[in-house]
Amino acid sequence: MADAEGLQRISAGTDRDKSRATIVEQNLSRMVDRGLATEEIKSALDRGKIDVESVRTAAMAAPEEMLGPAEAALRRLVEPPVLSLDVLGSARISVATLALAALRALPRHPVIAAIAVAFAVSVIWDGVTATWSQDARGAAATISLLIPVAMYFGLKAWNRSDEAAARRSHDEDVARLLAEWQQELLDKGVLPVLRALVNNRLPAPLRIVLNVVEAPALDRPTDATTITPTSSIRRFQEIAGRMHGGTVGIAGPRGVGKSTLIAHELNRDPAPVKLFVTAPVHYEARDFVLHLYACLCSAVIDLVCPRRTMADLRSAQRRLAASTAALAVLAATGAAAVWLTWPGRIFSLDLFGTTFHTGRSSTIALLFSAVVAVAALVMIPVLIAGLRRTRRRLLSQVSHPGLLTAIGLPARENLARIRFLQTTTSGWSGKLALPVNAEAGWTRTVQSAQRALTYPEIVAELRDFLASVVSAFRLFAPGCVVLIAVDELDKIESAELAQQFLNEIKGVFGVEGTRFWVSVSDDALAAYERRGTAVRDAFDSAFDEIVRVEHLKLADTLDLLRRRVVGVPEPFLDLVHCLSGGLARDVVRVARSMIGHGHPTNPPGLAAVCSALVEEDLRRVGHGLQVAAGRVPDTDDTTHYLRVIRSLRADPQELLDAARVLDGIAADTAVAELSALARQSAAFAYHDATLLELASVDLEAADAKAHLDLLADSRQALSAHPRLAVIMIDDFRTEFGLPPLG
CATH class of the missing domain: 3.40.50 (Rossmann fold)
Known part of the structure; x- marks a missing residue:
């Protein structure tokens, strides 16, 4: 994990253009040191008596080679979302939420708190000492002020708490992205480079034996970050x-x-x-294009504004709209309070000399109600402005606000239209009853059906x-x-x-x-x-x-394996190339199997490892050939063929004899399917026999290396062109002084 200061610097989002260089500078050397400290690299360095500092210097001289495989993770770290809106999923912008937030905010505003308490005491006292009709004006005006005031300060408090929660969530996301990048950099960038550097510095072994028993990189599947550049x-x-x-x-x-x-x-x-x-x-072309269209819409939505964030944003906006509507009702209440307290209206009062039974002057009551109502009307625009600022803040947390309108919302509509036959009903109805018995109502219903x-x-x-x-x-x-x-x-x-x-x-x-x-x-x-x-x-x-895209050549296979395993003598890597045919997926599979035959104290030689790998190959491919023979008509030739396949063993002479027998079956049988299968099997047995004989040849010689690709290429041709494969193996054997099959 990053140090706290570095994490804070990343989270702050300052100097975004320089953040990539800063992150790399702070972490690359640290990851190289971690790689050098792994047991795999450390034991190889000790075994070869290699200077650690020389390896470290060489690794740091090729930063892009290490950074390249983890570039996508670094981009995610350097360009994180501005702020996540996940916190809105649990927040409710409602009167109750804002009122609770207002209560928590009151200690920071003692003057407002004192006024609110005075208002509350006044309203309660009026309720005890007066009739409803006498104090309706003051109560209505007081409430019309108190609620907006509470909501205003509640909204400010909610904004602060929401921003703090969003910031914490953002910091957690940055920490997670940093940890993911560091791990990917170590596993897919740093360690492969260190393995290659160590392999190049290991002295030539005195004996060609396999004493490596662990290769963690071979146990991971081949992915898009570990490609070999052919x-x-x-x-x-x-x-x-x-x-x-x-x-x-x-x-x-x-x-x-x-x-x-x-x-x-x-x-x-x-x-x-x-x-x-x-x-x-x-x-089905139509279904595929629809699938492509839907994937494009989903990708645009995820990029412009993650789907969960959009849902939270829409929910927050709906709640803000509801709060604004409630404020409109409060504004109407305040206006009604002013209108009702005006001389000559429904609650007409004599401005001079008349008092309530409580002993207070109606003039003072009127002025009090009017001031409170006007203050309520003043608070309404202030609160609405606060709501608008809140909405802008929410929108600013979308990854790309401009793109949200341009393509984000159309993408969402297109995705819904692709996937569903829509029937949508929407409506709103309301009723506002004032003392003058005025009512208002509105409703709207839309029905739409989407044709295919x-x-x-x-x-x-x-x-x-x-x-x-x-x-x-x-x-x-x-x-x-x-x-x-x-x-x-x-x-x-x-x-x-x-x-x-x-x-x-x-x-x-x-x-x-x-x-x-x-x-x-x-x-x-x-x-x-x-x-x-x-x-x-x-x-x-x-x-x-x-x-x-071609199969791997020998040099490509060696490069791939040297970045995944340390300390394996090169002849073993040559063996892997010839047995896998240069197919990248099979190169890793055969190498993994080969490491399983290593031993730290009694390491096997090249011939023993080759025999074990060929035995596994015969068993696996032989099973597939027997299954294929089950679809061939049951004749004496088929039975003979199956007996030969079942008897295959990792012995070069036995395999050469079996290849000749299988070639004879291919020539003599009248069943075309069996003839093709037997010819393919003969080429397969011939290839493995040659591989076993090759284990006794000095593969370190330069002229021997030059022809190994020919044997690997013959492996590629076995299934589609078995005759060509046999010719290629004959040519290879001639170069090594081995007699052709004949």
């Missing part, structure tokens, strides 16, 4: 940063990290309105609203854009359905100041790259650019 990712960042509108497609095989890339760039992008929506597997919008109307409305959102924000920040990411379009059942879906929703693309990022399949990329030919399709015409 060449394709850098190209996407360059294109996304250059374009201020249009549609960019992100292509690549499943699991390569398209969703992680989109989420990462959404966190980094400074666009005020950012959406992340998922395309449906079984799509057609799909073209939905698209047109969404485009118009997008344009209005962009225009409204550009008044405050010229050049800003709205960013919408559509994920998992590549998971729609077939390329034809995905193409049809894209063709139906692309009507919302192309709004000025709006950027769309869409994850698509490799089919979309192929179609886009065929542009300029006679055949054009939805993929070609919908995108301004398409970027392909």
Whole structure:
């Protein structure tokens, strides 16, 4: 947690432009020290006899590398809401609340307190010693003054207590945001940099063994802040940063990290309105566009004024309006008191010589009533001004007051219209009875039914609203854009359905100041790259650019793992790359499994770890192959195939023999499905056999490193192109002096 002085400085909100630098200066070095003190880093430093200060200096020389993954959390801290209105949820701006607040405020105003007590005693005494008709004038005038006075001071007291509560809530929010940023900075920024620095300084091990048994960073799921910047990712960042509108497609095989890339760039992008929506597997274009429209409205509402805050604000405004109406009644009462006490009216008095039975002059009573009534009339505008100031204060606590009217309220109305078929009834009725028997009343009823919008109307409305959102924000920040990411379009059942879906929703693309990022399949990329030919399709015409996200290369895998685990010899990391195929998600999974085989006192070597990982791979993939074989016609070849799959063991020679048998089944069987499955299984067994043989090769040699990507690439080709995978493995084995399968 931050020190009290720093927290107070942040809470005060002064020098907002400098607050980011101030927060970073106060916390970054502290977080680096905390990272160096963790058991993981400390033990690695001790084991390698590495100078702590050199690591600290190197880390502090790259602040942006540490700050980048936690940038979104830092923005939330630097730009917190002005003040939260949550306190209004429990407050009631009513006569009772204000009266109670007034009573608490009286000790600070002794003169007013004395006058109020005198008035109260006078009214009680008059009630005891006089008839109602004789003191009606004074009582009415007195009450018409006392209530506004009480409400005025009560309102001031309520404002002070409300502001204090809001300030406490605000300080708590700032403290929470600061703690969240510090933790995110440590976990996702500082520790990865420290791990990489320590790994680079560790001396070469005398033995290639795995003595690391813990890697906390591998136990956390891969998220948008821990992305590895590959060449394709850098190209996407360059294109996304250059374009201020249009549609960019992100292509690549499943699991390569398209969703992680989109989420990462959404966190980094400074666009005020950012959406992340998922395309449906079984799509309905109209429903999806409605969902997109609703998400946009919700995002605008949350940004301009959080939904709970808007509800509190509307409730407070309604209560203020009710108080104002009550004051109008009090004003009428005061005016009536003046009118009634005027000579010649209903309660006519002789101004001279006539007294009540209490012995007081009617002249004095008349003057007293008139003064009190006039004072009441003077208090009314003062109190109404106080209510208006209170309303302005409430509005000032909205994050963006100007945007509230421009797009916040329209967004709320649009969201309600999207979700509901409305039937609204509203009304007000009142009665004011004066001594002259005057009455007034008013009522109003509205009934409305919303018809369902057609799909073209939905698209047109969404485009118009997008344009209005962009225009409204550009008044405050010229050049800003709205960013919408559509994920998992590549998971729609077939390329034809995905193409049809894209063709139906692309009507919302192309709004000025709006950027769309869409994850698509490799089919979309192929179609886009065929542009300029006679055949054009939805993929070609919908995108301004398409970027392909590739699998990780060996250097990328090493960089990713060195930021997540300390002290693992490089050959083990090479093994992880070849077994995972460079798929980021599988890299982390295989590395986590590998660490589970480490031992601090009796560490296993590379061959033992490789055998254990291959055994797990055979068991997992073999189960999937057996399930797939269950959908193949039951023949003698199928039975033979299943027996071979069930007998697979982590032995290189047995796997090579099994690969030859499976290749024979693929060539001999008349069942096409079994032939394809057996060919795929043969390539899989061949790959794992090669990996086991590789464990006895010196992987530290530079020429050996140059070919490891070829084996990883063959792993990627196993399912879609098993023949190509076998050829790639043959080429790899030739480079290492191993005989091909033949």
